[in-house]
Amino acid sequence: MTHSETGTRRVDRRSFLATAAALTATSTLPDVVEAQAAAPPAPSPTRAPAVQTRGPGGFSAARIERLRATMNAYTARGDVPGIVWALSRRAELHTGVHGVQATDTAAAMRRDSIFRIASVSKVITGAATMMLAEEGKVRLDEPVDGLLPELANRRVLKRIDAQLDDTVPANRPITVRDLLTFRMGIGLLLAPPNAYPIQRAMQQQKVDVSPFLSAAESPDAWIKGLGSLPLVYQPGEKWLYHTGADALGVLIARAAGQPLETFLRERFFGPLGMKDTSFSVSASKLVRLTTAYWANPATSKVEVFDDGKSSRWSRPPGFPAAGGGLVSTLDDLLSFGRMLLENGTHAGRRFLSRLSIEAMATDQLTPEQQRETFLGGSRGWGLGVAVVTKRDDISAVPGRFGWDGGYGTSLWVDPKERLVGVLLTQKVWTSANPPPSVHLDFWNMAYAALED
Numbered sequence: 001m002t003h004s005e006t007g008t009r010r011v012d013r014r015s016f017l018a019t020a021a022a023l024t025a026t027s028t029l030p031d032v033v034e035a036q037a038a039a040p041p042a043p044s045p046t047r048a049p050a051v052q053t054r055g056p057g058g059f060s061a062a063r064i065e066r067l068r069a070t071m072n073a074y075t076a077r078g079d080v081p082g083i084v085w086a087l088s089r090r091a092e093l094h095t096g097v098h099g100v101q102a103t104d105t106a107a108a109m110r111r112d113s114i115f116r117i118a119s120v121s122k123v124i125t126g127a128a129t130m131m132l133a134e135e136g137k138v139r140l141d142e143p144v145d146g147l148l149p150e151l152a153n154r155r156v157l158k159r160i161d162a163q164l165d166d167t168v169p170a171n172r173p174i175t176v177r178d179l180l181t182f183r184m185g186i187g188l189l190l191a192p193p194n195a196y197p198i199q200r201a202m203q204q205q206k207v208d209v210s211p212f213l214s215a216a217e218s219p220d221a222w223i224k225g226l227g228s229l230p231l232v233y234q235p236g237e238k239w240l241y242h243t244g245a246d247a248l249g250v251l252i253a254r255a256a257g258q259p260l261e262t263f264l265r266e267r268f269f270g271p272l273g274m275k276d277t278s279f280s281v282s283a284s285k286l287v288r289l290t291t292a293y294w295a296n297p298a299t300s301k302v303e304v305f306d307d308g309k310s311s312r313w314s315r316p317p318g319f320p321a322a323g324g325g326l327v328s329t330l331d332d333l334l335s336f337g338r339m340l341l342e343n344g345t346h347a348g349r350r351f352l353s354r355l356s357i358e359a360m361a362t363d364q365l366t367p368e369q370q371r372e373t374f375l376g377g378s379r380g381w382g383l384g385v386a387v388v389t390k391r392d393d394i395s396a397v398p399g400r401f402g403w404d405g406g407y408g409t410s411l412w413v414d415p416k417e418r419l420v421g422v423l424l425t426q427k428v429w430t431s432a433n434p435p436p437s438v439h440l441d442f443w444n445m446a447y448a449a450l451e452d
Contacts, residue, residue: 054451057092062253064094064447070445074438075099080408081293082109083438084330087446088338088420095330101426102291102308114289114327115424116274116306116313118405121326122245124277124336126384127350128252128264129180130356137255139181147254148166148247150227156185157230160179161196167230174235179244179251180383185231187240192375201229209242211305211406211428212312217317219250219260239373239381242323248384249322259380260320272339272346274332279320281313283326289313289327292407294428305407305428319374324405330422333411337402340413361415362432363387363399395443410439421446 051404053061064087071083075098082099101107102361112205122168132138138147145152154170170185180186194200202208205225206216218223226247232240245445253260261279270276281289288307294305306312339345344352363380365373370380388400402412408425423442430436 009071024409032289035197043298048395055092057089058450058452059087059089059094060449063354063445063451067442067445067449068096070441071096071098071240071296071438074441080436080438082113082290083423083425084109084111084113084115084328085423085442086334086421088334089418089450101288104291107287108200109220110288111291112276112288112329112331113424114281114285114329115230115409116290116292116407116409117326117328117333117409117411117424118324119242119245119403120328120333120405120409120411121322121324123340123403124264124268124326125245125252125322126180126360126382127336127340127352128268129176129248129384130352130360131267132252132255133176134353135354138176138251140177141175143175144179144247144251144414145173147251148223148227148405149221151184151247154235155230156234157198157232160198160232163197164201164230170231171234172236176251177247177364177385179248181381182239182241182244183226183236183369184244184247185233185235185237185240186229187243188228189230189232189240196231198232205229207243207246213317213321214246214319219253219320220228222246222319223250239369241374245323245383245384248322248382249320250400252322255382261320268351269332271349271351272332274328274335277326277332279313279327280316280324281311283314286311288329290426292426292428295430302427328423333422333424334420335345335412337422338412341415341418341420359383360385361387362400363389393444393448397447404439408439409437410443412443417447417450419446419450 021420033376071085074080077085081103084097086093086095095111097109097111099109101109101113133140151174154174155167156170158166158168165295189199205228207222207226208215214222216225247258249260252263257264289308289311291308292305293302296303317325338349340357343354344350344357360383364382365380375381375386378388378392378396380387380389382401385401388396388398388402390396396417397414399416400412400414404410406429408427410423412421423439425438
């Protein structure tokens with residue numbers, strides 16, 4: 001028997017593809033500021049009973065329960081094996097734990113289950129780059145040539161479908177800002193696989209955008225492979241997803257003079273208490289690593305993408321992919337998100353300046369560049385994060401920033417509403433846009449639960 005833990009209720013689910021009866025049980029999700037359901041006071045003989053409908057953070061208790069029920073339904077139907085989530089606002093925290101870590105073992109999902117966070121890694125990479133910019137070790141508008149000489153003296157394809165030697169010189173060098181904003185001139189091409197020669201060349205050099213991450217032997221090997229290729233567009237010309245973040249990982253390590261993971265652990269993960277965030281999972285923690293699933297592109301059947309017991313993340317990678325290679329947990333990401341919400345501070349320690357956070361959360365794209373992305377009409381891209389620019393949905397609050405991961409993860413920070421939200425599932429997305437309905441429902445219901 002498996003269970004879905006929701007803070008005050010558990011839902012029984014006997015298999016991944018079938019819905020069974022729901023059972024109730026009591027559970028505890030400890031947190032120093034976590035909101036708990038409060039029993040209403042006894043009725044007064046002279047007045048109607050007082051009913052608590054809103055917590056200190058301004059959440060509607062009834063609407064939070066509606067969100068819980070909806071997340072339960074997703075796991076009960078087998079749409080996703082499991083879900084964990086958190087919403088933090090002012091002095092109020094709500095969390096939910098639903099479903100299973102893996103369908104074959106029926107191991108119950110845990111609050112400290114470990115997930116491959118995919119492109120949510122980009123938020124952390126962006127913050128790390130801004131930390132180095134504050135220290136003068138990198139500068140946003142200076143060429144990356146000094147730290148990444150492999151990317152100096154670029155050549156650019158004359159056309160997207162041109163042969164690799166049909167090029168012109170780049171108009172200018174690639175800058176750190178280009179990497180942060182995905183305008184370095186090369187990245188994910190929204191075209192069928194192998195439609196263009198440059199796609200095949202990126203695969204051969206192990207620098208393509210793949211759900212399996214790069215198989216490069218080392219950061220030096222990865223950047224050398226990228227530097228052997230021409231750019232698809234001129235630096236700064238167009239938004240091409242992902243590759244700039246992986247290049248930032250190499251740049252951060254060289255600027256800091258230490259491996260990327262060491263830098264992140266010393267400067268962020270350790271001080272923030274993010275004890276489970278890493279590019280791999282140690283043997284002692286594998287019991288908490290979820291199994292990831294996907295709809296096999298060849299068969300459309302739901303299959304194991306990466307088994308938690310024999311995961312590719314069970315050993316350190318040759319190339320730690322800053323754009324999508326981290327694993328983490330609900331509370332680790334919540335801690336990082338709260339630091340961003342508090343203008344770069346946590347527990348009295350400053351990690352980033354308020355102005356760096358504001359710069360990250362400011363859209364950097366031109367209207368034309370934004371229209372050519374898959375971000376949708378209400379989002380742009382800042383310095384390492386997506387930014388909501390237009391209110392066209394319940395959760396589309398301008399200034400809200402963060403990102404989603406293609407393995408089924410999400411971290412967003414909303415300075416206006418003082419809200420941090422984390423959603424973690426383990427089913428790979430089937431398209432870049434829009435996200436699966438579980439993500440849409442979670443975020444819209446989260447914002448619909450605000451009472452003030």
